[in-house]
Amino acid sequence: MAADAHRVGSHCRITFDDFAFSMRTARGGSGIRSLRATLGFALWVIVAACGSRSDAVRDDTTRAGVDAGATDDTAAVATAGNAVRGLALLNAFRDSLPAHSGNALRCTSCHLDNGTRESALPWLGTLSRYPQYRARPGIDESIERRINECIARSLAGKMIAEDGQDMHVMVAYMATLNDRARPAPHVPVKLAGRVAEGEGAYAAQCARCHGANGEGVVAVAPAVWGAESYSVGAGMARQFTLATFLRHNMPYDRTDTLTDQEAADIAAYVLTQPRQDHPGKERDWPKGDAPEDVAYTTTAAETAGLPLPAPRPLLPRRVQPVP
Ligand code: HEC
Ligand code: HEC
Numbered sequence: 001m002a003a004d005a006h007r008v009g010s011h012c013r014i015t016f017d018d019f020a021f022s023m024r025t026a027r028g029g030s031g032i033r034s035l036r037a038t039l040g041f042a043l044w045v046i047v048a049a050c051g052s053r054s055d056a057v058r059d060d061t062t063r064a065g066v067d068a069g070a071t072d073d074t075a076a077v078a079t080a081g082n083a084v085r086g087l088a089l090l091n092a093f094r095d096s097l098p099a100h101s102g103n104a105l106r107c108t109s110c111h112l113d114n115g116t117r118e119s120a121l122p123w124l125g126t127l128s129r130y131p132q133y134r135a136r137p138g139i140d141e142s143i144e145r146r147i148n149e150c151i152a153r154s155l156a157g158k159m160i161a162e163d164g165q166d167m168h169v170m171v172a173y174m175a176t177l178n179d180r181a182r183p184a185p186h187v188p189v190k191l192a193g194r195v196a197e198g199e200g201a202y203a204a205q206c207a208r209c210h211g212a213n214g215e216g217v218v219a220v221a222p223a224v225w226g227a228e229s230y231s232v233g234a235g236m237a238r239q240f241t242l243a244t245f246l247r248h249n250m251p252y253d254r255t256d257t258l259t260d261q262e263a264a265d266i267a268a269y270v271l272t273q274p275r276q277d278h279p280g281k282e283r284d285w286p287k288g289d290a291p292e293d294v295a296y297t298t299t300a301a302e303t304a305g306l307p308l309p310a311p312r313p314l315l316p317r318r319v320q321p322v323p
Contacts, residue, residue, distance in 0.1 A: 082172035082173075084173075085172075086168075086171070086172045086174075090107040090108055090111075090173060093106045093107055093155060094106065094155075097157075097160065100158045100160055101319070102319040103222075103228045103276070103318075104216060104228035104229075105154065105155055105222050105228075105229070105230060106155075107154075107155075110236060111123060112249060115173075115177060116177065116180075118183040119186060119248035120248070120249050121245070123174050124180040124181065124182050125177070125178060125180060125182035126174055126182075127143060127171070127175050129182075130142055130143035135287065135289050136284050138285065142162070143171055143174070144163075144167050147170060147171070148160065148162065152231075152233070152321035153231050153233040153278055154230045154236060156230060156234075156317065156318065156319065158323055159321060159322055186248055188241075188244045189264055189267075190240050190243075190264075190293075191243070191261055191264040193264040193265045193268025193271075194268060195265075197262075198269025201262050201265055201266050202266050202270065205266070206224070206250065206251065206266065211223070213226070214226055214273055215228065224270055225270055225274060226275065227315055227318070229275050229276070230276075232295050232296055233277075233284070233296075234278075238291070238293045239271060239293040242267040242271065243266075243267035243268075244263070246258060246263040247260060271295065271312065272312070275312075275313075276314070276316070276318065277314040278321065279317060282296070282297065282298055282299045283299065285298050285300055286300050287300060288300040288301055288304035290306065292307075297309065297311075
């Protein structure tokens with residue numbers, strides 16, 4: 001069931017799932033260096049997530065193999081501070097803040113490799129880009145507000161307090177990436193997608209990890225449509241954003257193997273499938289400058305007489321974006 005893909009009982013176990021997955025994919029061909037990196041990192045996150053929360057419930061079945069090392073390191077890792085806690089939250093958002101999560105995704109489902117993968121919406125140098133004017137809300141946006149946008153849209157969740165500790169620690173993690181050079185963005189894949197071709201390509205290239213019905217596979221990969229996926233208001237629900245992401249990052253174990261046309265076709269197919277609504281989306285791009293691949297009609301685009309997109313199938317929203 002999709003609902004269970006990343007929904008687990010404790011902090012310790014969610015990171016263990018990641019750990020198990022890292023091992024599988026690393027064995028699948030990413031090479032020994034990345035195996036060591038992912039392994040080391042997974043252990044570090046387990047220690048961080050478990051060690052930094054006094055109420056963490058231990059899952060002795062899954063943690064049996066890592067407990068011994070973790071105990072000694074706990075104090076040292078705990079002092080690494082807010083950035084460590086922030087990263088644990090970014091990797092286990094639903095488990096940490098269930099009332100604020102509306103699907104099975106976590107921040108690093110899209111911001112791959114903890115936000116460091118250059119082709120996957122990196123957080124490298126992000127902090128110094130904010131506040132900045134953004135056309136979607138039509139305002140100068142703070143980093144906190146930008147994060148809340150991803151909570152409300154990509155996680156189909158409920159925004160968190162912008163001056164609270166949870167927000168503070170996520171920003172603290174991003175600060176550790178701020179002096180890293182921001183890579184030049186990839187040329188966006190703007191080809192028109194063909195839904196029928198995309199359906200076949202999805203079955204051949206994606207279903208083994210994300211499920212034949214886009215529902216996700218437990219401990220392998222999360223949903224790409226349906227109730228556990230990102231909302232229609234997410235950047236990833238835009239044709240060009242998704243196609244460009246897929247072109248360079250999926251299939252996860254064979255990146256950069258799709259052609260531009262295949263990526264566009266698969267994106268078109270995925271985006272014809274139902275996903276949660278995003279209340280208030282009609283107020284986006286209030287200046288009438290909505291990009292051509294936006295998935296829904298905005299009031300300003302309607303008023304300006306812009307061409308309007310075909311309606312997408314929508315599922316009821318589980319969690320309201322604004323408290
Ligand atoms: C479904 C995929 C997805 C998930 C899950 C997701 N994001 Fe994003 N995020 C995006 C996309 C796509 C963009 C870029 C949107 C655009 O085109 O402007 C983005 C942009 C951002 C940015 C702005 C980066 C910059 O350099 O300007 C931040 C910060 C961010 N996300 C944080 C988060 C956090 C924190 C979470 C979890 C609470 C999260 N995201 C979850 C897809 C996702
Ligand atoms: C080998 C397994 C595998 C294959 C094959 C694969 N993916 Fe993924 N995919 C992943 C993993 C793992 C993630 C990151 C999940 C995480 O860390 O939470 C991911 C993330 C994603 C995301 C962002 C998160 C989300 O669920 O929306 C999208 C979109 C996506 N994949 C689409 C695709 C598409 C389309 C294909 C086929 C071209 C594909 N993937 C093939 C494993 C796979």
